[in-house]
Amino acid sequence: MEFRQLVTFRKVAGLLSFTRAAEELNYAQSSVTSQIRALETSLGVELFDRLGGRIRLTPAGEKLVRHAERILESVEAARADVTGGPAATLVVGTMESITSYRMPPLLEFLHHRHPGLRLALRPSLCAETRQALRQGTYDVGFLMERETEHPGLETVVLTEEPLVLVGAPGHALAGERTLTLDELRAVPVLATEAGCAYRDLFEEQLGGEFLEFGTIEAIKRSVGSGLGIALLPEVTVAEELARGDMVVLPWRPSFTVHTQLAWRSGRLLPAEVRLFVDEAVRLMRAAG
Structure with missing residues (x-):
């Protein structure tokens, strides 16, 4: 059993794909196939069941993962102890609102204080992030979700994420003192793609159809031009509100979401992961 084989095995076990593991490992x-075969031969057991174009871990493979x-x-x-600091690539699942509006101070700090720590940011929706964490x-x-406990994961809540309903200053609803759900349903509502936690919660409360946009920046531009209204994390529109390019409409959602940092439960965190968690x-x- 060789160290390189274990690295390759862990990657294949996490992705359940020889092809994707080869791409990420640059092999x-x-x-990749020969390393897994050699590892199976040395142990005298099969680590994966080959099911046509798919693979899955055998009971022996599940034990070896741990x-x-x-x-x-x-x-x-x-390695970190001997060299005096982390020197690894940390794969981080994130989303646009956090990457663009919450992470810059963290990224700047890590860049200057820990230049050996390399980050690979992977944009993904919360459900995809949770699954990728469980798979390694x-x-x-x-995560930015209402729930703060997730099976198979350990989480730390970083902040409650205030949500605001915004529109252009000249929007028909901007001058109202209060708004009802029926009034909101009567105007175009812009939103991120399905699978975003606060968008799904808003859709559940409001009903109706949304105009979907790929990015928050696209939503903000469209709201500013008067195309519709949108429910967004306040941190993402703070500058526009301060400049007067948008206004907060008098309606609050009945739910709250929290920005969280998560990792697989039961894992002994390596030095670079612990550093990232602590500084985040x-x-x-x-x-805040």
């Missing part, structure tokens, strides 16, 4: 697929995690995490901890594809992930908590909680 030829034949190299051992491989502990071995590789111990190696990373030893992501090291840590940001410190900087993002201070920013």
Whole structure:
């Protein structure tokens, strides 16, 4: 059993794909296949069931995943201790609202204080992030959801994320003192794609159809031009509100969401992951 084989095995086990594992490890697929075969031969067991074009872990493979995690995490901890700091690539699941509006102070701090720590940011919806964390594809992930406890994950709440309903200053609803759901249903509502937690909660409360946009920036431009209204995290529209390009409409959702940082439960966090978690908590909680 070789260290390289364990690294490859953990990647294949997390992705359940030889092809994707080869791409992420920058190996030829034949190299990944041969390493897994050699590992199975050395152990005398099959680690994966091959089911046509799909694979899944055997009971022996599921046991080895747990051992491989502990071995590789111990190696990373030893490397960090000997070299005096983390020197690894951390795969982080995130979303546009957090990457653009919550993470810049954290990224700047890590860049200057810990230049050996490389980050690979993976944009994904919360459900995708949770699944990738459980599979080991992501090291840590940001969530923005109503629930703060997730099966198989450990989470830390960074901040409650205020949501505001915004429109252009000249929008027909901007001058109202209060708004009802019926009044909101009568105008175009702009939203991110389905799967975004606060969008899904808003749709559940409001009903009707939304005009979907790929990015928050596209939504903000469209709201500013008077195309419709949108429910967005307040942090994403703070500058527009301060400039008067948008106004907050007099309606509040009946739900709240929290920005959270999550990782797979039961995992012994390597030095670089613990560093990222600690600094994210410190900087993002201070920013509110």
